[in-house]
Amino acid sequence: MDATLSFDEAIEKFDPVLGFEVHVELNTATKMFSSAPNVFGDEPNTNVNEVDLGLPGVLPVVNKAAVESSILIGLALNCTIAEYCRFARKNYFYPDTPKNFQTSQYDEPIAHDGYLDVELEDGTVFRVEIERAHMEEDAGKLTHMGGATGRIQGADFSLVDYNRAGVPLVEIVTKPIEGAGARAPELAKAYVAAVREVVKNLGVSDAKMERGNVRCDANVSLRPYGREKFGTRSETKNVNSLRAVEHAVRHEIQRHAAVLDGGGTIVQETRHWHEDTKSTTSGRPKSDADDYRYFPEPDLVPITASYEWVESLRARLPEPPAERRKRLKEAWGYSDLEFRDVVNAGLMDEIEETVAAGASASVARKWWMGEIARRAKLADVDPAALGVTPAVVVELDSLIREGKINDKLAREVLDGVLAGEGTPTEVVDKRGLAVVSDDGALQAAIDQALAAQPDVADKIRGGKVQAVGAIVGGVMKVTKGQADAGRVRELILQTLGVSA
Amino acid sequence: MAAINRDDVAHLARLAHIEMTGDELDRMAGELAVIVDAVKSVSEAAGADVPATSHPIPLSNVLREDVVGHVLSQEQALSGAPDAQSGRFRVPAILEED
Structure with missing residues (x-):
């Protein structure tokens, strides 16, 4: 040896x-x-x-x-x-x-x-x-x-x-x-x-x-x-x-x-x-x-x-890859470092397709370089080979923008997609993952969270609006993360009679 | 001068997966040497200015359009196989060569 x-x-x-x-x-x-x-x-x-x-x-x-x-x-x-x-x-x-x-x-x-x-x-x-x-x-x-x-x-x-x-x-x-x-x-x-x-x-x-x-x-x-x-x-x-x-x-x-x-x-x-x-x-x-x-x-x-x-x-040769990179970098508005990371991760095509399918360049990069790359690393495969398609990313983004799911739920939806449970929308339905934005249901959770942390409630009433995060956290805990965080914040402030 | 010796024949036999006895190798080395010598006379006739020929008619670019044509069914494809299994040709295990 x-x-x-x-x-x-x-x-x-x-x-x-x-x-x-x-x-x-x-x-x-x-x-x-x-x-x-x-x-x-x-x-x-x-x-x-x-x-x-x-x-x-x-x-x-x-x-x-x-x-x-x-x-x-x-x-x-x-x-x-x-x-x-x-x-x-x-x-x-x-x-x-x-x-x-x-x-x-x-x-x-x-x-x-x-x-x-x-x-x-x-x-x-x-x-x-x-x-x-x-x-x-x-x-x-x-x-x-x-x-x-x-x-x-x-x-x-x-x-x-x-x-x-x-x-x-x-x-x-x-x-x-x-x-x-x-x-x-x-x-x-x-x-x-x-x-x-x-x-x-x-x-x-x-x-x-x-x-x-x-x-x-x-x-x-x-x-x-x-x-x-x-x-x-x-x-x-x-x-x-x-x-x-x-x-x-x-x-x-x-x-x-x-x-x-x-x-x-x-x-x-x-x-x-x-x-x-x-x-x-x-x-x-x-x-x-x-x-x-x-x-x-x-x-x-x-x-x-x-x-x-x-x-x-020769006349049929497409734009050479180096020139394509230069063009895409400008179109997407990424920094040198951001763009190089995308290229090195081998995700340029995926991001281009995701953008073409309707997502913004920053959303496409957030998903591919973030959650998808992280999972690929855990699975020891190239991100492009993980099984996530540009269409899935676009659909996840739409669901978030429509307020149907939040970032945390989106990750759970991705679990379902990768487990072969269907499209993001199908996974949301099957797993019952949609965020709770119904005011009645949220109000009960908010009241509960405020009662559990009366000192925080007082601080907010006293003008420390940034303390609202602790109450939002409490609501999320009660609703197992399925609450629409933006709406929760509004309702908390409304309940306490404080203007944002 | 023979261009083919006994070791060359043994090597070729191994590449061609042909088993040959010592006697056969000796005999074949002699015969192949005669054949190679005979073919050599061609290179004496053709100078460096004559390109090697692979086809008797000077044709080029006999091409086919990229359109799907005749295909066999799996059953037809396997019909001549000595042995088949699960839609595939079954062959004896062979040491790695790829």
Whole structure:
């Protein structure tokens, strides 16, 4: 067992070099090479045809929309679009592909040599060089059955669903990222977030990490400071949330540092990230590219991207995310700090949608950055993945503004929404949470509260109006928080004959 | 000069999941070496100015519009499977490779 090093000690001794392969699932209507539907979550093996199953005699045909989406991604990543490129077969035997090969691109990617400017939490911009973005197809989904652990080790057999097989993917590969130092984990998270933002902004992917629309393999290697040659890298797979990317890179830097510091050597291998233990375990030794026996796909002809085609796509590029941020910040009137917090929490889209659905920018921020973010932290998920929709926030806000519920009850309503009890209004009805604003019912509670604190009542009569809070508190206690605080205050003052 | 030796054949056999005996490896190394040498004559004929060909007809951009077409039912999809369960293909447990 290697002695552990803290992250700070690891960075003090070694210079981390990162690299990422991000797979983006395109949201085309059909698959990359077949006209079967590209739909998530359907019954197994209902979105497949003969091409996806690799049956004998089938001929794949390339999806034009998928090529255009790939070119758009290339352009948004400031890449050169290849005038001529081909598909290649990547041969391997594993039941996630029924063909015994994945149709991919090898030495002729559709886009190459670009960059993406990534903004870190404090506003620093870090340029990540993009080596290539290539087209390929996704694989089917395996479920390992039996065995003691339910994991593949010890499984008795596996079940395969090919609905995902053939879904168009774009794999974005960075050049080695040097110079991030102690900010490497933060940069890792920011880079994947930036790629996700780019593809979502282009509208070419649903970009939901929790559904696997955006998946990241993170390469980490360490070298002594001042040395040019890279150290041996590990490639961590299955890092499928922004938080996981940050944690996995941090973990691997510490793991490598401990091994190297103890005089050991790093094995070039794939590692698997485990969200539960926040650690990686060894996968297989990394195959050489030769082992995949790539060769040009003989069933498909090359793709040629003419100047006119590429330029017509370039004209379709939406507002870049950095410019969008600038515009939204102004529209929402947030301070630098407020806006950066929103961006870092990954909640810009949610707030934009909430504002579009009718809430004010400040109300949207209050909910997403406050109660929803707090609950997400407790549940250890990204706030956007908690299950609260912009429509829920707007409805909660309306209920509060109409005086039907107060802030405290709203939190209880949110409990109900997250427990699957329906819309906020339905939860209010089912749980009987509406505030009591009926004067008769309130008056009884007020009289009770005043009788319990006669000294406070005297103070208020004597002009100390601010003491009314203690009586309001008493009323809230009696009504279990369901009273309309504003109305209660008015009634108390009225009862005591004091003007506000 | 043979470009393929016995170790290369053993490696390829492992990648292709083919079990081969020692005798077979020896024989195949010899045969593949002859084939590779024969193919080499092509690279002698084609200079650096001749691009590699993957398709005999110079076509490009044979593309399909993104419109849903033919789909199999689950029953049809599984009809050729040696084994199936819960609407899925059932396959033997295989060591992790992904």
